[in-house]
Amino acid sequence: MGMTMTQKILAAHAGLKEVKAGQLIEANLDLVLGNDITTPVAVKEFEKIGVSKVFDKDKVAIVPDHFTPNKDIKAAEQCQCIRKFAHQKEITNYFEVGEMGIEHALLPEKGLVVPGDVVIGADSHTCTYGALGAFSTGIGSTDMAAGMATGKCWFKVPTALKFVLKGKPMPWVSGKDIILHIIGMIGVDGALYKSMEFVGDGITDLSMDDRFTMANMAIEAGGKNGIFPVDEKTLEYVKAHSKKDYTIYEADEDAEYEKVYEIDVSTLRPTVAFPHLPENTHTIDEVGDIKIDQVVIGSCTNGRLEDLRMAAKILKGKKVAKGVRTIVFPATQKIYLDAMREGLLEIFVEAGVAVSTPTCGPCLGGHMGILAKGERAVATTNRNFVGRMGHPESEVYLASPAVAAASAITGKITSPEEIV
Numbered sequence: 383m384g385m386t387m388t389q390k391i392l393a394a395h396a397g398l399k400e401v402k403a404g405q406l407i408e409a410n411l412d413l414v415l416g417n418d419i420t421t422p423v424a425v426k427e428f429e430k431i432g433v434s435k436v437f438d439k440d441k442v443a444i445v446p447d448h449f450t451p452n453k454d455i456k457a458a459e460q461c462q463c464i465r466k467f468a469h470q471k472e473i474t475n476y477f478e479v480g481e482m483g484i485e486h487a488l489l490p491e492k493g494l495v496v497p498g499d500v501v502i503g504a505d506s507h508t509c510t511y512g513a514l515g516a517f518s519t520g521i522g523s524t525d526m527a528a529g530m531a532t533g534k535c536w537f538k539v540p541t542a543l544k545f546v547l548k549g550k551p552m553p554w555v556s557g558k559d560i561i562l563h564i565i566g567m568i569g570v571d572g573a574l575y576k577s578m579e580f581v582g583d584g585i586t587d588l589s590m591d592d593r594f595t596m597a598n599m600a601i602e603a604g605g606k607n608g609i610f611p612v613d614e615k616t617l618e619y620v621k622a623h624s625k626k627d628y629t630i631y632e633a634d635e636d637a638e639y640e641k642v643y644e645i646d647v648s649t650l651r652p653t654v655a656f657p658h659l660p661e662n663t664h665t666i667d668e669v670g671d672i673k674i675d676q677v678v679i680g681s682c683t684n685g686r687l688e689d690l691r692m693a694a695k696i697l698k699g700k701k702v703a704k705g706v707r708t709i710v711f712p713a714t715q716k717i718y719l720d721a722m723r724e725g726l727l728e729i730f731v732e733a734g735v736a737v738s739t740p741t742c743g744p745c746l747g748g749h750m751g752i753l754a755k756g757e758r759a760v761a762t763t764n765r766n767f768v769g770r771m772g773h774p775e776s777e778v779y780l781a782s783p784a785v786a787a788a789s790a791i792t793g794k795i796t797s798p799e800e801i802v
Contacts, residue, residue: 383402383636383637383638384537384633384634384635384636384637384638385400385401385478385633385634385637386542386577386579386633386634386637386638386639386651387515387537387577387579387599387605387609387611387632387633387707388517388539388577388579388607388609389401389402389403389542389577389637390393390534390631390632390633391440391498391499391500391516391517391683391752392407392409392496392500392517392537392539393407394410394470394629394631395409395410395411395412395500395517396410396756397410397534399445401537401539402730403539403540403541403638404538404539404541404612404764405538405539406537406538406539406802407536407539408534408535408536408537409534409535409536409537409585409746410499410500410527410533411441411501411532411533411534411535412441412442412495412499412501412516413443413489413494413495413499413500413501413502413503414436414441414442414443414444414503414526414529414530414533415442415443415445415485415489415501415502415503415504415505415508415526416442416443416444416445416464416503416504416505416523416526417444417445417446417447417448417485417504417505417705417742418445418446418447418448418449418450418457418460418461418464418727419460419672420504420505420522420523420526420565421444421446421463421467421504421523421526422460422463422464422568422679423523423617423721423785424504424523424524424526424527424530424699425455425467425523425527426465426527426702427523427524427526427528428467428497428530428531429600429625430530430533431527431528431774433535434464435471435472436471436473436528436530436531437529437531437532437533438533439471439472439474439538440474440475440742441787442471442473442474442475442530443473443475443476443477443485443489443490443785444464444467444468444473444475444476444477444478445467445477445482445483445484445485445489446461446464446477446479446482447482447483447484447485447488447576447740447742448739448741448742448743448746448748449461449743449748449749449767450479450482451479451523451739451741453645453743453748453749453750459712460502460552465478469664474732475492475494476520477492477569478569479739481715482714482718482740483680483713483714483717484680484681484682484711484714484727484740484741484742485503485505486505486507486508486510486511486547486594486598486682486689486711486714487594487682487685487686487714487717487740488714489511490510490511490514490619490623490647490712491515491623491641491714491716491717493620493623493624493626494504494624495514495516495518495614495624496512496514496516496620496624496627496628497515497516497612497620497628497629497630497631498515498516498628498629498630498631499511499514499516499517499628500517500518500519500535501516501517501518501519502514502519502520502521502526502529502535503520503521504520504521504522504523504525504526505521506520506601506765507520507598507601507682507683508520508521508601508602509597509598509600509605509606509607509608510594510597510598510599510682511623511656512597512600512607512608512610512615513590513593513594513597513617514610514612514619514620514629515608515609515610515611515612515616515630518607518608519537519607520601520708521535522628525619526574526603538575540575540576540577540606540607541575541576541577541638541639541640542576542577542578542579542638542640543568543572543573543576543577543578543579543639543640543641543642543643543715543769544579544581544639544641544642544643544758545562545564545578545579545580545581545643545645546582546584546643546644546645547580547581547582547583547585547588547645547647548558548582548583548584548585548644548645548648549584549646549647549648549649550584550587550647550648551584551587551588551647551648551650552648552651552705554652554782554784554785554798554799555647555650555651555652556592556595556692556781556782556784556785557572557588557589557591557592557593557594557595557782558590558592558653558654558683558684558762558780558781558782558783559650559652559782560588560593560594560596560597560647560650560651561596561599561600561602562654562655562663562776562780563601563650563653563663564643564711565599565602565603565643565655565660565661565663566599566644566653566655566660566661566662566663566681567643568603568643568661568738569603569661570602570604570659570660571574571601571603571604572661573600573603573604573605574602574605575602575604575605575606576605576606577605577606577607577608577609577610578600578603578605578607578608578609579639580596580597580608580610580634581610581611581633582644583752584645584647585610585611585613586613586717588690589615590615590616590619591686591687591689592606592688593610593655594686594766595684596608596610597609597610598682598683598693598764599683600658601765602660602715602764602765603660604768605619607631607776610681611632611633612630612631612632618768619724620698622755642724643758643775650785651665651666651667652665652666652778652781652782652797652798653665653666653781653782654666654669654760654767654780654781654785654795655768655777655779655780655781656766656779657768657777657779657790658763658766658770658777658778658785659766659767660764660766660780666795666797667783668695670794671740672728672758672779672794672795673782673793673794674758674759674760674779674789674795675705675706675707675708675756675757675758675759675787675791676706676707676708676751676758676759676760677702677707677708677709677755677759677760677761677789677790678708678709678711678744678745678751678759678760678761678762678763678771678782678786679693679708679709679710679711679761679786679787680709680710680711680712680713680744680762680763680766681711681713681745681746681762681763682713682742682761682764683762683763683764684763684782684783685711685712685713685714685717685740685762686717687717687720687721688712689762689783690712690717690721690783691724691726691782692782692784692787693710693783693784693786693787694721694726694728694729694730694787694796695802696784696785696787696788696791696802697733697735697790697791698729698733700733700791700801701733701734701791702733702734702735702790702791703790703791703792704793705793706790706793707711707736707751708733708734708735708736708750708775708790709735709736709738709744709750710730710735710736710737710738711738711739711740711741711743711744712738712740713740714740715739715740717740718739718740732753733790735790738750744763744771745764745765745769745770745771747762747767747769747770747771747772751766751771751780752771752772752773753771753772753776753777754772754773754776755775755776756773756775756776756785757772757773757776757777758776758777758778758779759771759776759777759779760779760781760786760789760790760795761778761779761780761781761786761787762780762782762783762786763780764780765778765780766778766779766780779795782796784798785797785798788800788801788802
């Protein structure tokens with residue numbers, strides 16, 4: 383029996399000719415990632431190991447992005463801890479405020495991940511890099527410490543689900559809508575510890591930003607990772623951002639999948655995930671009259687330039703509804719600058735939107751967008767668990783930038799078709 387893309391990548395990094403689902407392996411790592419919440423714990427565990435330096439100073443990336451710019455003394459101390467560690471260990475890829483971004487948007491932009499890589503990160507949305515044909519997955523701080531020390535990590539080789547995408551998405555339907563549809567279809571545990579492999583002619587019309595969004599949310603279906611085949615769009619992105627060598631892996635024709643799903647993306651509608659799980663999905667036509675208090679456009683899921691362009695297209699020449707706080711978070715400094723040069727930020731500000739420096743703050747209920755009791759938000763983020771963005775009795779509705787922008791104008795969850 384042949385191997386999936388993920389299994390081939392893992393076999394190569396374990397120095398094995400083949401691997402099978404359920405097999406325990408030790409694989410060499412191309413990158414170890416941490417942020418300001420998870421790295422301080424990893425630093426303490428690293429010191430217990432008793433090594434004086436990281437395995438490769440070019441293959442560790444530390445990005446303070448969750449509670450930064452520092453929201454309080456504790457956040458400042460956490461960042462101080464990892465700043466000192468990065469300086470002492472001469473870590474090349476440490477990105478401070480002013481040059482940083484949200485980690486999962488920043489690393490591909492910096493060219494740190496390429497096809498065929500194995501990447502671990504002490505953050506669950508590390509699965510984002512599967513859009514580049516890499517195996518990437520979230521791990522705990524202890525595994526991050528061990529990875530920084532040894533350059534290795536153990537894995538149980540995952541089984542796989544194949545999602546065959548067909549057709550071309552209709553206007554205003556993006557990668558966010560497709561992945562929300564899939565999560566709604568299989569559930570938040572439908573891919574538990576499985577590789578989600580996206581294939582088919584339907585991915586041809588998906589931009590790299592769409593693919594990053596979809597791979598990012600594989601974890602919301604319980605997936606170990608999400609992964610796309612490497613095509614011309616992938617290689618164009620890689621060549622524009624990285625000088626690293628890469629390896630393209632393709633699934634064998636006789637690769638074994640637990641289940642195969644066929645999805646005609648041309649039939650999909652803008653989709654919204656209601657509280658309090660990403661699987662609680664409804665099309666925009668089923669939403670009804672739901673008034674909102676806040677809109678957040680950004681995050682590692684939907685804070686890229688294409689997302690901001692989509693929001694600006696809807697907001698141009700209009701005003702957000704009175705009483706609706708609308709916040710845009712460009713995912714990196716480069717995206718912020720590109721959006722500024724294109725005039726997108728001017729459109730946002732004139733519409734009554736607050737534009738922030740890159741941060742994960744509101745997504746995890748950290749800062750810069752906390753919800754009070756009884757408040758509702760439409761967010762382009764990836765999770766809407768109880769209390770995710772603030773008070774346990776607040777509500778988060780997950781949607782695309784197009785739906786979020788349209789909703790900001792009307793003050794209720796709205797289809798972009800009603801605005802443009």
